[in-house]
Amino acid sequence: MGLKTFLMKVIETIDDMRQVRRKLTEPVGFVPTMGYLHEGHLALVKRARAENQSVVASLFVNPTQFGPRGDFKQYPRDTERDLALLEKEGTAIVFMPSVAEMYPEQFDSWVEVGKLTERLEGASRPGHFRGVTTVVAKLFNIVEPTRAYFGQKDAQQLVVIKKMVADLNMNLEIVTVLTVREPDGLAMSSRNTYLSPDERQAATVLYQALTLVQQLYSQGEKDAQRLRQEITSLIQEEPLANIDYVSIADPVTLDELDRVKSPALISLAVRIGSTRLIDNIVLQ
Numbered sequence: 552m553g554l555k556t557f558l559m560k561v562i563e564t565i566d567d568m569r570q571v572r573r574k575l576t577e578p579v580g581f582v583p584t585m586g587y588l589h590e591g592h593l594a595l596v597k598r599a600r601a602e603n604q605s606v607v608a609s610l611f612v613n614p615t616q617f618g619p620r621g622d623f624k625q626y627p628r629d630t631e632r633d634l635a636l637l638e639k640e641g642t643a644i645v646f647m648p649s650v651a652e653m654y655p656e657q658f659d660s661w662v663e664v665g666k667l668t669e670r671l672e673g674a675s676r677p678g679h680f681r682g683v684t685t686v687v688a689k690l691f692n693i694v695e696p697t698r699a700y701f702g703q704k705d706a707q708q709l710v711v712i713k714k715m716v717a718d719l720n721m722n723l724e725i726v727t728v729l730t731v732r733e734p735d736g737l738a739m740s741s742r743n744t745y746l747s748p749d750e751r752q753a754a755t756v757l758y759q760a761l762t763l764v765q766q767l768y769s770q771g772e773k774d775a776q777r778l779r780q781e782i783t784s785l786i787q788e789e790p791l792a793n794i795d796y797v798s799i800a801d802p803v804t805l806d807e808l809d810r811v812k813s814p815a816l817i818s819l820a821v822r823i824g825s826t827r828l829i830d831n832i833v834l835q
């Protein structure tokens with residue numbers, strides 16, 4: 552009968568979140584985010600809604616996953632807009648704790664995944680994954696979701712979180728959602744707002760490089776080193792781009808490959824001006 556109205560609850564403390572959680576109808580889908588939402592985040596919320604009776608999203612810019620260079624303070628924030636978007640998507644609960652709520656002064660326990668976090672993003676951003684796995688483990692303990700939704704955009708993060716869940720016997724399912732892109736192929740990211748118009752144009756080189764590998768692979772090129780070289784040359788033609796890494800790896804172990812076999816994870820980190828962007832595809 553008519554339109555359903557959603558009265559979304561915004562919760563700021565762990566105690567309140569636990570209380571509300573007990574009353575939610577199962578199954579509960581959970582979408583952790585750092586806010587400044589775009590269509591990529593909303594794809595996770597939509598999927599969670601389609602597969603669960605209740606949806607909880609979190610908005611928390613997690614200080615422990617940022618390096619010491621001030622990126623945490625600079626990270627874009629727009630809570631009002633985020634809440635409006637989440638309400639529109641039918642989110643039941645938004646968990647929005649303060650930093651002090653999540654990391655009280657005496658906080659001193661960490662969740663660390665081993666080898667998988669030493670390469671790629673982990674090599675470029677020391678301590679990043681320790682911050683990610685710690686906050687995600689805390690959020691899982693607080694929200695106790697049936698399923699949690701993560702974007703393929705952050706491919707290594709997904710692999711690391713799946714490993715943590717398996718190794719530590721966490722009682723939930725991790726669901727992967729495909730990367731949502733702008734019409735020109737650029738993967739949506741809160742960081743895209745840092746790009747000047749020239750840089751925004753230059754940023755399309757990431758997806759062009761990924762498309763090129765897909766093409767060469769389909770045409771029969773299986774030599775991973777040659778493919779890495781092709782990607783590198785294409786990106787180097789863009790004057791505003793500086794490569795951090797180009798990887799062709801096993802999608803589960805993240806070990807670099809000599810011969811490409813399917814599936815393979817092609818992932819890139821490229822600085823466009825001073826903004827570091829990542830993207831990936833899985834070759835099938």
Ligand code: AMP
Nearest residue numbers: 584585586591701702704705730731739
């Ligand atoms: P963030 O707010 O950047 O921590 O991202 C929160 C979640 O949204 C993570 O699981 C990301 O992988 C996911 N996400 C970010 N961008 C995209 C995108 N373009 N497509 C799909 N998922 C995304």
